[in-house]
Amino acid sequence: MTYITTSNKPVITVMLDTLMDQPLQLALKEETLPAFTYFMEHGTYYSSVVAPFPTMSVNVESTLLTGHYSDQHGIPALTWYSEKENRIINYGTHLIDQMKLGLSKCLKDTLYRLNNEHLNTKVKTIHEELDEQGKKSASINPLVNRGNVPHRLTIPSFIRFFVTIDKHIETQTAAKYVYGRLSRLDPNGKYSSVWHKYGFNNKFSAQEFTHLVNNHDIPDFSLVYLPDHDKNVHKRGPMDTKGIKEMDKNLQTMLDSFPTWQEALDNHIWILIGDNGQSGIKDDKTQAFVDLRKLLKPLKVTKLSKGVRKEDQVVLANNLRSCFIYSLDTDDVPLTEIVEKLKTEERFDMISWKIDQWIHVAAGDKKESFQFKEGGKVKDEFDQTWEIRGDHSILDLTITGNDVTFGDFPDALKRLHSTLHSHEGDFVVISAKPGYELRGEVTPSHAGGASHGGFHKNDSLIPMLVTGTETTPDFFRMVDLKKWILALTSS
Numbered sequence: 001m002t003y004i005t006t007s008n009k010p011v012i013t014v015m016l017d018t019l020m021d022q023p024l025q026l027a028l029k030e031e032t033l034p035a036f037t038y039f040m041e042h043g044t045y046y047s048s049v050v051a052p053f054p055t056m057s058v059n060v061e062s063t064l065l066t067g068h069y070s071d072q073h074g075i076p077a078l079t080w081y082s083e084k085e086n087r088i089i090n091y092g093t094h095l096i097d098q099m100k101l102g103l104s105k106c107l108k109d110t111l112y113r114l115n116n117e118h119l120n121t122k123v124k125t126i127h128e129e130l131d132e133q134g135k136k137s138a139s140i141n142p143l144v145n146r147g148n149v150p151h152r153l154t155i156p157s158f159i160r161f162f163v164t165i166d167k168h169i170e171t172q173t174a175a176k177y178v179y180g181r182l183s184r185l186d187p188n189g190k191y192s193s194v195w196h197k198y199g200f201n202n203k204f205s206a207q208e209f210t211h212l213v214n215n216h217d218i219p220d221f222s223l224v225y226l227p228d229h230d231k232n233v234h235k236r237g238p239m240d241t242k243g244i245k246e247m248d249k250n251l252q253t254m255l256d257s258f259p260t261w262q263e264a265l266d267n268h269i270w271i272l273i274g275d276n277g278q279s280g281i282k283d284d285k286t287q288a289f290v291d292l293r294k295l296l297k298p299l300k301v302t303k304l305s306k307g308v309r310k311e312d313q314v315v316l317a318n319n320l321r322s323c324f325i326y327s328l329d330t331d332d333v334p335l336t337e338i339v340e341k342l343k344t345e346e347r348f349d350m351i352s353w354k355i356d357q358w359i360h361v362a363a364g365d366k367k368e369s370f371q372f373k374e375g376g377k378v379k380d381e382f383d384q385t386w387e388i389r390g391d392h393s394i395l396d397l398t399i400t401g402n403d404v405t406f407g408d409f410p411d412a413l414k415r416l417h418s419t420l421h422s423h424e425g426d427f428v429v430i431s432a433k434p435g436y437e438l439r440g441e442v443t444p445s446h447a448g449g450a451s452h453g454g455f456h457k458n459d460s461l462i463p464m465l466v467t468g469t470e471t472t473p474d475f476f477r478m479v480d481l482k483k484w485i486l487a488l489t490s491s
């Protein structure tokens with residue numbers, strides 16, 4: 001295959017898990033951050049880019065790569081219930097969840113089905129579009145990575161000792177493909193042992209990127225994912241800066257692989273971006289966790305280890321601070337029955353479900369409800385039009401004439417609309433207020449720390465730092481970045 005050579009600057013996108021504006025600003029003041037400071041001095045900083053809902057990594061990555069919300073890309077969240085397969089899909093919420101659901105099934109979901117079956121083939125990823133233009137791209141460690149180039153993953157024997165899974169998995173991805181130890185560029189690379197999460201860590205991602213630099217093989221687009229900061233914030237709370245210092249070191253590793261930092265910036269476009277934010281969780285466990293099974297009593301909720309059984313009425317797919325609640329038979333349990341139970345809980349800031357064209361929204365502490373549907377004469381800040389009725393304060397909308405602006409819930413209407421159209425099934429989606437996490441069969445463990453998955457702006461707004469271009473996406477939303485990135489690679 002011949003590749004078109006262009007004079008374009010390659011686009012290097014670094015996704016820094018859980019990078020948030022306020023702690024970054026604090027860290028820039030209080031810590032020594034040579035790399036972030038250098039990027040800041042030479043680039044433009046945008047404090048608030050909207051992530052998709054639920055604010056979970058696979059949904060975020062799918063939205064970035066396809067330029068669509070989940071109604072089009074088809075990956076609803078980290079865990080969801082597939083009506084077609086009549087089972088809960090889980091790409092990795094918690095090891096205990098996955099053990100209950102069956103580890104080999106979950107691994108196959110994550111390693112194969114996510115990219116090759118669940119991600120809608122009717123939409124194209126950045127990797128696929130670039131390949132069709134004769135350009136190359138790199139995917140370094142994100143879970144979502146579909147492209148046109150066949151690759152073979154090799155499952156380490158240590159994993160196969162515990163889990164029944166094929167030794168090799170064939171997948172279609174970017175030309176340059178890193179997926180932890182399972183697929184790497186640098187055969188001599190460090191940081192990929194079982195103790196290093198098989199390479200799913202920041203140091204490995206940064207080191208693999210430097211392999212491309214050292215070999216003068218930086219493609220037109222790279223997505224480098226640094227996963228580690230998520231767990232720091234889960235544990236130590238939203239204002240943790242220790243993890244930001246560590247990410248600065250990873251960025252230094254990447255910059256140092258070029259002859260000079262100036263050369264790194266002069267000859268490339270850099271996009272540093274978070275993936276989702278997190279909300280602080282209360283210290284007191286009795287307060288912090290909302291017990292969903294208790295709230296839904298006496299309805300019979302599917303047990304993870306048993307799978308969906310005939311007598312079950314409700315399935316829960318719990319994404320930390322948000323949850324999909326499915327009725328398996330709406331003649332038996334109408335969605336409104338579930339909603340009435342949920343409305344008794346004041347710690348929910350959003351309860352939403354769809355009836356025909358209309359999206360209905362309630363909240364734990366409001367008597368009225370709110371409805372909206374696509375089309376109509378009301379226009380929001382992202383040029384999307386809606387018909388609305390009821391109490392719009394539930395979604396913290398400000399309406400001036402026919403113009404809608406958002407408050408606590410960025411891009412609230414489109415994000416909810418897409419979530420409720422992301423997959424088949426009769427379900428309600430809920431989100432907890434900041435301070436709270438949802439408890440299903442497995443108790444969450446982030447009391448006194450932080451968590452995400454929610455609809456609130458704490459979970460939904462992320463910063464972006466750009467060097468090498470003055471252009472901006474149409475809007476500051478994750479969903480608008482693909483179009484902009486493709487333009488950057490062809491300008």
Ligand SMILES: [Zn+2]
Binds near residue numbers: 230231234452
């Ligand atoms: Zn997380």
